[in-house]
Amino acid sequence: MTPSDRVATGLLTRADGFVQLITPEGERRADPDLDRWVVDIDTEALRGLYRDMSVLRRIDSEGIALQRQGEVGLWPPLLGQEAAQVGSARALRSDDFVFGSYREHGVAWVRGIDPADVLRVWRGAASSGWNPYDYGMAVPQIIIGAQSLHATGWAMGAKWDGSDAAAVAYFGDGATSEGDVNEALVFAASFEAPVVFFCQNNGWAISEPVGLQSKQPLAQRGDGFGVPGIRVDGNDVLAVLAATRIALDRARRGGGPTFIEAVTYRMGPHTTADDPKRYRTDDELADWRARDPIARVGALLAASGLDLETLEREVEVEAARAAGALRASIATMADPEPMTVFDHVYAEPHSHLDRQREQYARYLAQFDDGASAQTEGGAR
Amino acid sequence: MTTLTLGAAINAGLRNSLANDDRVVLMGEDIGTLGGVFRITDGLKAEFGAHRVVDTPLSEAGIIGTAVGLAYRGYRPVVEIQFDGFIYPGFDQIVAQVAKLHRRSRGTVKMPITIRVPFGGGIGAAEHHSESPEAYFAHTAGLRVVSCSDAADAYVMIQQAIASDDPVLFFEPKRRYHVKGEVDDRASLADAKPMGIASVVTSGSDVTLVTYGALVQVARDAAIAAAEEGVSIEVIDLRSLSPLDLVTVADSVRRTGRLVIAHEAGQQLGLGAEVAASITERCFEYLEAAPVRVTGHDIPYPPAKLERHHVPDLDRMLDGVDRALGRPNSLSGVEA
Ligand SMILES: Cc1ncc(C[n+]2csc(CCOP(=O)(O)OP(=O)(O)O)c2C)c(N)n1
Numbered sequence: 001m002t003p004s005d006r007v008a009t010g011l012l013t014r015a016d017g018f019v020q021l022i023t024p025e026g027e028r029r030a031d032p033d034l035d036r037w038v039v040d041i042d043t044e045a046l047r048g049l050y051r052d053m054s055v056l057r058r059i060d061s062e063g064i065a066l067q068r069q070g071e072v073g074l075w076p077p078l079l080g081q082e083a084a085q086v087g088s089a090r091a092l093r094s095d096d097f098v099f100g101s102y103r104e105h106g107v108a109w110v111r112g113i114d115p116a117d118v119l120r121v122w123r124g125a126a127s128s129g130w131n132p133y134d135y136g137m138a139v140p141q142i143i144i145g146a147q148s149l150h151a152t153g154w155a156m157g158a159k160w161d162g163s164d165a166a167a168v169a170y171f172g173d174g175a176t177s178e179g180d181v182n183e184a185l186v187f188a189a190s191f192e193a194p195v196v197f198f199c200q201n202n203g204w205a206i207s208e209p210v211g212l213q214s215k216q217p218l219a220q221r222g223d224g225f226g227v228p229g230i231r232v233d234g235n236d237v238l239a240v241l242a243a244t245r246i247a248l249d250r251a252r253r254g255g256g257p258t259f260i261e262a263v264t265y266r267m268g269p270h271t272t273a274d275d276p277k278r279y280r281t282d283d284e285l286a287d288w289r290a291r292d293p294i295a296r297v298g299a300l301l302a303a304s305g306l307d308l309e310t311l312e313r314e315v316e317v318e319a320a321r322a323a324g325a326l327r328a329s330i331a332t333m334a335d336p337e338p339m340t341v342f343d344h345v346y347a348e349p350h351s352h353l354d355r356q357r358e359q360y361a362r363y364l365a366q367f368d369d370g371a372s373a374q375t376e377g378g379a380r
Numbered sequence: 381m382t383t384l385t386l387g388a389a390i391n392a393g394l395r396n397s398l399a400n401d402d403r404v405v406l407m408g409e410d411i412g413t414l415g416g417v418f419r420i421t422d423g424l425k426a427e428f429g430a431h432r433v434v435d436t437p438l439s440e441a442g443i444i445g446t447a448v449g450l451a452y453r454g455y456r457p458v459v460e461i462q463f464d465g466f467i468y469p470g471f472d473q474i475v476a477q478v479a480k481l482h483r484r485s486r487g488t489v490k491m492p493i494t495i496r497v498p499f500g501g502g503i504g505a506a507e508h509h510s511e512s513p514e515a516y517f518a519h520t521a522g523l524r525v526v527s528c529s530d531a532a533d534a535y536v537m538i539q540q541a542i543a544s545d546d547p548v549l550f551f552e553p554k555r556r557y558h559v560k561g562e563v564d565d566r567a568s569l570a571d572a573k574p575m576g577i578a579s580v581v582t583s584g585s586d587v588t589l590v591t592y593g594a595l596v597q598v599a600r601d602a603a604i605a606a607a608e609e610g611v612s613i614e615v616i617d618l619r620s621l622s623p624l625d626l627v628t629v630a631d632s633v634r635r636t637g638r639l640v641i642a643h644e645a646g647q648q649l650g651l652g653a654e655v656a657a658s659i660t661e662r663c664f665e666y667l668e669a670a671p672v673r674v675t676g677h678d679i680p681y682p683p684a685k686l687e688r689h690h691v692p693d694l695d696r697m698l699d700g701v702d703r704a705l706g707r708p709n710s711l712s713g714v715e716a
Contacts, residue, residue, distance in 0.1 A: 073504050073684050102506075124504060124684025142508045143466070144438055177437035178469060205438050207414035213437050279413045338689045341682045352648060356677055360689075363699060363710035 012230045012246075017217070018263050019243065020233040024291040026299020037242040043304055049090065049237050050297045051315050053082035056106045057294065058319035059115045062326050063105070066119070067272040071330050073124045076103045080235070080267035083293030084200045085170075086110055087240025088262070091248055092168065097154050098137040099147035100170040103200075107170060111135045115322065116329030125333050127344075145171055145178035148197060152184045155195035155251070166194040166251040168244075174205025176221055177213045185225035185259070194251035196244065197222070197259040200234060202266035203288075207279040222259035234262030235293040265291070338364060382565050387557035389531035390420050390496075392565065393538035394458065398428050401456065404542060406433045407443055408460030408496075417462055418498060418557055440470030447493050448477050456492045458542055464499040465508030471516070478547045479522030494541045498554035499527075500594050500644050501691050504684040511681055512645035517549045518622040518654070525621040526575055527551035529596035531561030533579075533619065540575040548575075551621075553594035578625035580632065584614035587704050588632040590655055591642040592618040595692060599642060602697040613701065621651055629655065630662045637668040638704040644691050647675040674700035 012019060012033055021029055021038065041049075056078070063075040078085060085106030092098065092111075100107055105118050108130075117129035121140065128139040141147040151169035158165045175181050176199060188195050201218050203210055214221065219229030232243040240262055247258035265288040269276045302308040342357040384392060397404045406421060412435035415422030425433035436443050440461060447457035461467045467474075474495065481491050501510030518525045524546050528534040534552070541548035573579070581596060582603045591599045596617045603613040614632050618624060633639050639659055641652040656671035674692045682690050692700075702709035 074506050121683070122506065124506075124687075127507070127680075127683055142506060143469070174438035177439040177442065179439060179441050180469070205409075206417070207410045207412075208435055208438065212435060273417070278415075335685045336683070338686065341677060341679055341686050341689050345679050353678055356647070359710060359714075360677065362714070363696070366699075366710055 012243075018231040018233045018261075019239050020236050021238040021242065022236045022296050022300055024235070024296050026296045026303060028300060031239075034239060034242040034246075037245045038238055041238060041241070043301065043306060046238075046297060046301060047306070047311060049086060049241075050294065050301060050311065051318065052086045052090070052110065053237065053294045053297070054315040055319045055322050056082050056086065056109055058323050059109065059326055060105060062323040063115075063119060063122070064268070064272060066327065066330065067122075072119060072122045074271050074273060075122055076271045077266075077268035078103050078106055080265045080288065080293070081200055081202055082106055083237035084234040084240055084262040084264045087237040088168070088170075088198050088244040088260070091241050091244035092136075093165065094136055095163070095165040096136060096248070097151070097158075097165065097167045098170065099151040099154070099167060100137065100140055101144070101147065101172065101175070102140045102142050103172070104140070104170050108135075108137060111137045113137065114329075115326045116333070119326060119329065120333060123330075123333060125336060145175040145180040145184075147171065148175070148181045148184035149187070151195050151197075152188045152191075152193050152257075155188065155193035155257075156191050159191070159194055164194070164252040166196060166248050168196045168198050170198050170200065172205060173199060173201040173203070173210040173213055173218060174208060175199070176218055182225075185222055185227050185257070188257035189226040192254065192256035194254075195257045196247040196251060197227070197257060198244070199259065199261045200264055201261050202234075202264050204266055204270070204276075204280065206270045206274060217261060219259060219261035222257075227257045227259050229259040229261060231261045231263065234264030235291050235296070237293060237297060264293075381562050383560050384531050384535070384563045385558050385560050386528070386531045386534045386553070387418060387420050389535035389561070389563050390538050390552065391422060391424070392563070393535045394421065394424060395427070397458070397539050397542040398424065398432055401542075403454060404432070404456045404458060405450065406458045406460070407436050407447060408434075409436060409438055409443075409462050411435060411460050416460060418554065420496075420552075420557075421460065440466060440468075441473050444470040444473035444478065444493075444495070448473065448481065448491065451491045451493055452489060456494075456542060458494040458496065461495060461497045463505075463509045464497055464511040464513055467495075467497055467513060474517065474523070474547075474549075475520045479520045482546070483522060490545045491547045492542075492545045493547045494538070494544075494550055495548070496538075496550045496552060498557070499551045500553055500555060501681060501687050502555040502594065504687070507681070507683075510687065512643065512676065514549070514551055514621055515645055515650045518651060523547050523549055523622065524575075525549045525551070526619060527553065527593040527621060528619070529553060529556065529593055529617050531559070531563050533617075535563045535565065536569065536572045537575055537619070539569055540572070543569070544575070551593060555594050556597065559597075576620040576623055576625060578619050578628040579617045580614060580628065581617050582613065582615035584612035584636065586612045586636055587638040587640060587701050588614045588616060588629065588636045589640045589642065589697065589701065590616045590618060590629055592621065592651075593644070595642050595644060598692065598694055598697060601694050602701065605694060605698060606701060611701065611705065618651075624655065624658065626655075626658050626662065629659055633659055633663045634666045637666055639667065639671040640674060640697070640700045640704050641671065642674040642692050642697055642700065644676045646678040647673050648678045650675060669704050669706060672700045672703045
């Protein structure tokens, strides 16, 4: 029986709840199903994953800092979810397509998207930051769960085209309650669509614990729909990589959809507008800090004889450079021109909007500086 | 009398409704322990318990659909939709079920569901957090649609909405949540102005300026600014969007002869079109100019850095007033 078949029969779970290759203490665990999917990950490659996650963490904290300084309207931090995002995204091919939510800065980073293009939208300076076709990643999705249907449709199309590319839908534990996600599971199963449902169970949907969304492990959510599940330690980058590779392999070979539940934790607030102290305990946070996804890879690397301090210093330089670039990008992020509010509403001319555009141009032209006065309290 | 923010006034109204009728239950995402993302339900779970103030799974269709079942069972659910743009997953349940069940059951089943929606822009929010979806619901028979604009109204109207045997969409002007106002918390609800009646908030004789929600304050400011130029604006807060209190509006237009309607939502087939058409039908011979609409553009809500070019502000309202008065304005000399 291959691991893909084991997934199909629901075997890829373990007594302690999820599959794991690196313990929180940084010990490498053998796993008969997962090991062969990560044989190529040698010390060098593991260093790469460590570096990815560390730089990402720094970019993320820079996003928060920029929000606190008023440069960005809102920022949804991914602190704690670095392994889930890097591990899964590193499993993808460039012709696969990602449909993320709003927290997948790490996935975007791995797809090669400039963090400044992610920031641009949170700054309120643009409706989207990148061309989806350039990176194989859709524009972010704020409507909870909607992207799971989009991923499924993309996957159906890929299959009909005879391609072996796959789609991945990222969503949270809360999203599994929305109709869209459940409908996506139905479509994916019915059409054996090559799609991976990647659920980052980070424990909370804003203030609501995962137990409010499901009485069972979320990996079992797919069972009734005919979509097999894998429950993986989401703070273990190697296990996440393996699990995603298994699901992708299954998709490429015509096996259909897989539901991955990456068990992780959002260590920060839901967004910079949220105060998690109102609903969760310090103990819980401390408990999860001890399972930090980056620290455990560091410990594993150190145990294998690598000089961790040197690596940390190298990574710090790189992270500082990335954070600096992100900060510097603000300077060139000019506010969009007023008349661009009318852009791209339609692909073809629309007489009503064309008239409205003309009218607003005429309105603006009444002002000396060509720009309207401020909202509320402005003077003519 | 007491001074409360608009948000705190809704909280106080919800508290009264929970205390007065044990069939009232609050439901929504994050409304319990967190007290809602805007804290409008703050403290209510602690006071009334988790069975009265219910944190629901993350599903708008689920929330509204189960509210329908609870209403069948005789409950009076008060549902919170976290932000305007998140009401659409529940849209089918609202327009196909909530709106129609009283009729379909030939009056035997009541749907006293209140759906609270923080709406509108001007707070620099992300996508889907600043929408004005009220016209979709005003367009749907079977629903009542209201919007408060200050603390006093918020306090009374939320209780009236909950007490109504009809489903009520209750639009809360989120950018006014923190604005304080006097609230008469002693007065009896029975004596309060009915939910379906508009308010004349500023009297005037030259132009009638009709709006609702957050723009009421902008309209008040416009009236003050126009007065300095010798123009007298009568500002009407519609309060109820379905039904519209056209009697109050028509009465005003018969005196002023001019009508301007303002809203943040797009213009096409919006509330402004309805008010303009209805008033033209009723007051054609009193009108000295065509009714004027001052609205958001017919575009998806723009990114925060551009929202001031979308949401009507004081200047846009005054430009509309100029159009109604035939004074120089953005459309001067333009053929329609
Ligand atoms: C349809 C819809 N309803 C409500 C919201 C408001 N909202 C934004 S994030 C969130 C919680 C999402 O939790 P989860 O799916 O677990 O993802 P996480 O943010 O934890 O990654 C809610 C309720 C929304 N964005 N879309």
